[in-house]
Amino acid sequence: MKAKKNITMKEAKEKTGLSSRQIRYYDQQDLVFPGRSRGNQRLFSENDIERLLKIKDLITAGNSIETVRSKLRAPETQTNGQYEFDYENEFDYSDVKLDSLFPVSNRSELIKRLSRSNSKGFKEEEE
DNA sequence: TTTCTTACA
DNA sequence: TGTAAGTA
Numbered sequence: 807m808k809a810k811k812n813i814t815m816k817e818a819k820e821k822t823g824l825s826s827r828q829i830r831y832y833d834q835q836d837l838v839f840p841g842r843s844r845g846n847q848r849l850f851s852e853n854d855i856e857r858l859l860k861i862k863d864l865i866t867a868g869n870s871i872e873t874v875r876s877k878l879r880a881p882e883t884q885t886n887g888q889y890e891f892d893y894e895n896e897f898d899y900s901d902v903k904l905d906s907l908f909p910v911s912n913r914s915e916l917i918k919r920l921s922r923s924n925s926k927g928f929k930e931e932e933e
Numbered sequence: 934t935t936t937c938t939t940a941c942a
Numbered sequence: 943t944g945t946a947a948g949t950a
Contacts, residue, residue, distance in 0.1 A: 815936060826936080827943060845950055847936055 811841035813850040822858045829858065835871045837861050 815826050818840075822829070832838050833848065838857050841849040850858075864874045 825943075827945085830937085831943085845936080846938090847950095 811843075811849040811851040811854070813852070813855060815848055818848075818850045818855060818858065821855050822862060824858060824862055832858065832861055832871075835875060837871065837874055 813821070815829065818824075818829055819826055824832075829838075830848075833840060838850075838854050838861070840854050841851070843849055861874050865871075
């Protein structure tokens with residue numbers, strides 16, 4: 807499927823529940839790679855949104871930016887100026903209704919973290 | 934009006 | 943992270 811980057815900051819903010827500040831920050835940290843057309847404005851795709859959602863969960867789960875970065879590797883398999891995104895994805899939420907607020911596609915990671923929390927003490931920190 | 938960047942609280 | 947300033 808193709809990822810059309812037509813989602814504006816406003817949309818991204820509403821869809822992810824993150825602040826524009828956070829989204830831009832994650833962008834700077836190379837956690838997401840939104841398109842950049844029209845007056846330097848960011849344009850996200852559904853994939854970017856989902857990626858943002860994963861990042862959000864990871865961060866709120868107590869992980870640092872570096873941790874997230876190591877888990878979600880830079881997907882650009884660029885050629886030269888124009889790069890293709892092939893983190894096209896793992897799951898298509900296009901026609902799936904989200905009835906849960908935990909759209910993590912990476913379930914194994916989640917399980918691992920949860921298990922870890924059980925065996926070792928767990929932390930629930932920063933935001 | 935909204936987003937962008939830079940910079941400060 | 944939030945918010946202000948000055949743009950585009």
